[in-house]
Amino acid sequence: MNTATPAGRGRLTMASTHIGDPSDIPARSLDALRHADLLIFEEDRPARSFLKAAGVHRDYLRYSEHDQKFTLSECEAALKKGQWVAYMSDQGTPGLADPGRDLVAIAYRLSAKVQVIPGPSSLTAAIAACPFDCWAFHYLGFLPQEPGRRLTALRAAAGMTRPLVIMDTPYRLKHLLGSCQQAFGASRRAFLALDITGPNEDFCSGTVADLVKYSEKLGTKLNFVLIIDGV
Numbered sequence: 001m002n003t004a005t006p007a008g009r010g011r012l013t014m015a016s017t018h019i020g021d022p023s024d025i026p027a028r029s030l031d032a033l034r035h036a037d038l039l040i041f042e043e044d045r046p047a048r049s050f051l052k053a054a055g056v057h058r059d060y061l062r063y064s065e066h067d068q069k070f071t072l073s074e075c076e077a078a079l080k081k082g083q084w085v086a087y088m089s090d091q092g093t094p095g096l097a098d099p100g101r102d103l104v105a106i107a108y109r110l111s112a113k114v115q116v117i118p119g120p121s122s123l124t125a126a127i128a129a130c131p132f133d134c135w136a137f138h139y140l141g142f143l144p145q146e147p148g149r150r151l152t153a154l155r156a157a158a159g160m161t162r163p164l165v166i167m168d169t170p171y172r173l174k175h176l177l178g179s180c181q182q183a184f185g186a187s188r189r190a191f192l193a194l195d196i197t198g199p200n201e202d203f204c205s206g207t208v209a210d211l212v213k214y215s216e217k218l219g220t221k222l223n224f225v226l227i228i229d230g231v
Helices: 027-035 044-054 068-080 101-109 122-129 147-157 170-184 208-215
Strands: 011-015 038-041 084-088 113-117 138-142 164-167 189-194 202-207 224-228
Touching: 011 027, 011 068, 011 101, 027 044, 027 084, 027 113, 038 044, 038 068, 068 084, 068 101, 084 101, 101 113, 122 164, 122 189, 122 224, 138 147, 147 170, 170 208, 170 224, 189 208, 202 208
Parallel strands: 011 084, 011 113, 038 084, 138 164
Antiparallel strands: 164 224, 189 202, 189 224
């Protein structure tokens, strides 16, 4: 299939996927998985599920810590040939807390066409369900793993007037909430979105202390977005 752009430039598509419910994958993303010349994913298990949803069985490249150098080189070579490269992260819209940014940098350096297929995002979904005002917010993203450095980062943000949006891996939720209680105090208003669009979707709004108590009852480790209200 000749999928080169009319001007002979390559094309990089940043394709969104679901964040919990497979039926939320954009139709255009599935089409990209069927027809792009080169597919790039983060990990094998999500890649296989996305290809199954698209009804195809195809080779692809992984873009993880161990495969990064090779995959970037292959992406660059494909774009130079005028081919269509599609990247899909493990969840949601690419570019937020995932490695896709380096692919975009290559595309711009080569003057390739950059295309975005928007779709589900845990950040915007959490804000939609949050009861306090998030018209402007500060994204803290993934904090340091080491408890002391994490607490330092949180204390540095404690005086901000805008809500703080925090993400982390599921197994760190309880430790993160404990650090938040130390940094912000037990009475600071907070909101927790769990497993958005997934089978265990739930939202909890209250104080940081309320969320700490709520998290102690959780028996399953779930993806989450934490929002701490501003001062």
